[in-house]
Amino acid sequence: MKQVITMKLVLGIDGGGTKTEAIALDHNGGLLLRLTGESTNPHAITFPKAMRNLGALLDALLEAPELKGLDWTTAALGLSGVSTEEEQQAVYRYLQEFQKERGVAFDVSLLHDAQIALMATLEREEGIIAISGTGSILFGLTPEGKRYRVGGWGHLLGDEGSGYDIGLRTLKTIMRHYDGIAPATGLTELVLEAYGFSSPTELKPYIYKDSVQKSDIAKFAQICIEASEKGDKTAARILLQAAGELADAAIALIGKDQWFESCDLVTTGSIFSHSSFFSRLFQEKVTAAYPKITVHSSVQSPAYGAALLALKRYREHMSL
Amino acid sequence: MKQVITMKLVLGIDGGGTKTEAIALDHNGGLLLRLTGESTNPHAITFPKAMRNLGALLDALLEAPELKGLDWTTAALGLSGVSTEEEQQAVYRYLQEFQKERGVAFDVSLLHDAQIALMATLEREEGIIAISGTGSILFGLTPEGKRYRVGGWGHLLGDEGSGYDIGLRTLKTIMRHYDGIAPATGLTELVLEAYGFSSPTELKPYIYKDSVQKSDIAKFAQICIEASEKGDKTAARILLQAAGELADAAIALIGKDQWFESCDLVTTGSIFSHSSFFSRLFQEKVTAAYPKITVHSSVQSPAYGAALLALKRYREHMSL
Structure with a gap:
């Protein structure tokens, strides 16, 4: 008997005032794709426009040949300008609607800008x-x-x-x-x-x-x-x-x-x-x-940190 | 034989970004009226709006009971935001049109903000x-x-x-x-x-x-x-x-x-x-x-300086 293992996909998104970067990793942490879209900061543009740009970026990912047939599991998003409870709920609602329309299903985590940036360089969320x-x-x-x-x-x-x-x-x-x-x-x-x-x-x-x-x-x-x-x-x-x-x-x-x-x-x-x-x-x-502080220059982009956190969430979920 | 001497009137105007002040003096320098109108700075508002506000202030002066029957001779204006040759020509044209429409005639001098402010305190245009x-x-x-x-x-x-x-x-x-x-x-x-x-x-x-x-x-x-x-x-x-x-x-x-x-x-x-x-x-x-500099606080408003300069222009004109 032959077993078919579908490759799992996690997604990290770093949304900013001028552009939004997305990084897709496989479930072993291997880089699959990096894409850049328009601003998703609702204060830099407007909320509906920010969500349309986010949707367009997700659509581009869904249609990307590199990601065809893979199983979407988890997306972690650090969106600048999305900080209040109300703003976060609105993003969650938009992404639920998006998944329903497109017939896809994946977990969504909204993260702090700082979390994803720290993760990208330190592979840790503290600092x-x-x-x-x-x-x-x-x-x-x-x-x-x-x-x-x-x-x-x-x-x-x-x-x-x-x-x-x-x-x-x-x-x-x-x-x-x-x-x-x-x-x-x-x-x-x-x-x-x-x-x-x-x-x-x-x-x-x-x-x-x-x-x-x-x-x-x-x-x-x-x-x-x-x-x-x-x-x-x-x-x-x-x-x-x-x-x-x-x-x-x-x-x-x-x-x-x-x-x-x-x-x-x-x-x-x-x-x-x-x-x-x-x-x-x-x-x-x-x-x-403070002589005991260690200063690092960021190496990887925050989107990579978001993707690492998505992977962490996926693994935590798997081990439940 | 009885001689009728009509009192001559000179006008000083200080136009700013938030308000415009006008001061009317008689030809002996006696204060006749002080009025305040809206902004006449074409960069703070727009040029047509600045001119409408200037016209409204002049109309208020023409209709003021205190100035009824007096002979308008000279107006000196220090308008902030009116500095290029082109802007000055446009103000002159507007005031010519205004005089024609209202059937009045008086000389117009456009002055520098600094001139009228110096004149107001020093009664001199230098400094x-x-x-x-x-x-x-x-x-x-x-x-x-x-x-x-x-x-x-x-x-x-x-x-x-x-x-x-x-x-x-x-x-x-x-x-x-x-x-x-x-x-x-x-x-x-x-x-x-x-x-x-x-x-x-x-x-x-x-x-x-x-x-x-x-x-x-x-x-x-x-x-x-x-x-x-x-x-x-x-x-x-x-x-x-x-x-x-x-x-x-x-x-x-x-x-x-x-x-x-x-x-x-x-x-x-x-x-x-x-x-x-x-x-x-x-x-x-x-x-x-610079120990030889003498510092003065302004006492009179720049509009008063403009009026003094209008009086000076009028007297120069009379002595020609």
């Missing part, structure tokens, strides 16, 4: 995660399941050490140099070159256009990083201040639970990944205050 | 004016007609030392205290009280509402001023930094023309008028760098 992308935030999760956060108040109330923060400091520095308040900096030339402007005054009509988003301002952080690598002292000072303020936030978080004092801290987001100088400054300040 | 309201800017005018400006790049590119800047620092400080990054400050309690919030976290849904304007953020500066007057050290530090940055801008402006080194400097705007502490910090830093 501290420092995120600096367009915005910035710190999360801490303890083995007892306690959750803490510092920062993440957005561009008006906080986000110190974020790309937006560094971008804005870069722009202000250029204008202060133009006005003769601050000394000359290579930032000016780099920005004029990158944007095809002939004078810093052209930043004004550009920056106040309705179409200019927070992420457009955060793009100037990349120019600051570039200038610091070319030895520009003003750019280096901006990164020093920003990294210092993010480290202050991390230090405040560590102070909230004794378990954090000797835990692992993962750094992630475009600022950490693009600037080793920023990463080093952040790490130095944090470990000067 | 430096430091403005700190919702935004901040510095203008310098020399007797040879040279014009300089520093700052005024708006809330994203500059506006250091403005109400917006102080308001934002106040909000960020409150969140940093909430997160345990910054020490406790009386600012938190004052803001919670004033806005009826039970936790600083309620600032987040408030501040990111579409209806919240730059001026709403600038309102938190008033709370910072209040806290500093009650002895709060964090609030005092915010004002020290903001006043210091505005003084740096003034110092940079003074450095641009030797004539400024011993000129008069007028401070105006809600931050200067509401905080003598801020005013003193600003003055101390500027005069430490």
Whole structure:
């Protein structure tokens, strides 16, 4: 007698404000497929649009030749902007409806952004995660399941050490140099070159256009990083201040639970990944205050962490 | 034979982003009427709406019993947001049309914001004016007609030392205290009280509402001023930094023309008028760098300065 074993599939999804990444693993943890779709953050777009984008990504996975005939078991989703009980219930309802319509059935877990990001690098759900992308935030999760956060108040109330923060400091520095308040900096030339402007005054009509988003301002952080690598002292000072303020936030978080004092801290987001100088400054300040902390750069994407957690859930379910 | 002398009237108008003030003087400089209308800043509202508001204010003046039967001679207008040649021509065209429709005739001068503000306090068009309201800017005018400006790049590119800047620092400080990054400050309690919030976290849904304007953020500066007057050290530090940055801008402006080194400097705007502490910090830093500068607080409103300039134009015209 011949036994047919259908390969089992688990799915990890990392939903963000600009894109959503999905990773499918087989039940041995082997990578089957990685796909990217549109934003699924209901606050960046709208709730119905976020769910349509999530559905489109799931449909693409269901139709992918690489996944044909496999048995879907578990999906773990870390969706930024889905945090309240109400938002989570609405996502669960959407996914139930989706499964009914498509004639598929799999378990769904909604996870915290921090959980999937920690899992991706540490293969563990506990520790501290420092995120600096367009915005910035710190999360801490303890083995007892306690959750803490510092920062993440957005561009008006906080986000110190974020790309937006560094971008804005870069722009202000250029204008202060133009006005003769601050000394000359290579930032000016780099920005004029990158944007095809002939004078810093052209930043004004550009920056106040309705179409200019927070992420457009955060793009100037990349120019600051570039200038610091070319030895520009003003750019280096901006990164020093920003990294210092993010480290202050991390230090405040560590102070909230004794378990954090000797835990692992993962750094992630475009600022950490693009600037080793920023990463080093952040790490130095944090470990000067708490020498037993181990700082890691994120290696795998959060979607991979979500997939690992889906696998963990699947195995827990199997062993019941 | 009896001679009938018709009283001549001159008009000064100060147009801003939230309101427009008009002052009518007789040809001896006696105050006849002061009226306030809506915004006439084409960038705060739209150009047609700004002109409708200007027309409505002029109509109110034409119909005012106090001004009935008087001979309109000269109007001087300082309209914020009207600065390019194109914008000025459009205002002149609108006022020509207005005069034709209403059957009145008077000379029109469009003036610089700084000119009318300097005139109001110094009764002279030369000197430096430091403005700190919702935004901040510095203008310098020399007797040879040279014009300089520093700052005024708006809330994203500059506006250091403005109400917006102080308001934002106040909000960020409150969140940093909430997160345990910054020490406790009386600012938190004052803001919670004033806005009826039970936790600083309620600032987040408030501040990111579409209806919240730059001026709403600038309102938190008033709370910072209040806290500093009650002895709060964090609030005092915010004002020290903001006043210091505005003084740096003034110092940079003074450095641009030797004539400024011993000129008069007028401070105006809600931050200067509401905080003598801020005013003193600003003055101390500027005069430490340039001891021959004389700093004055604005006394009369810019509209009065505009009216004085209208009177000056009228008298020059009479003596031709």
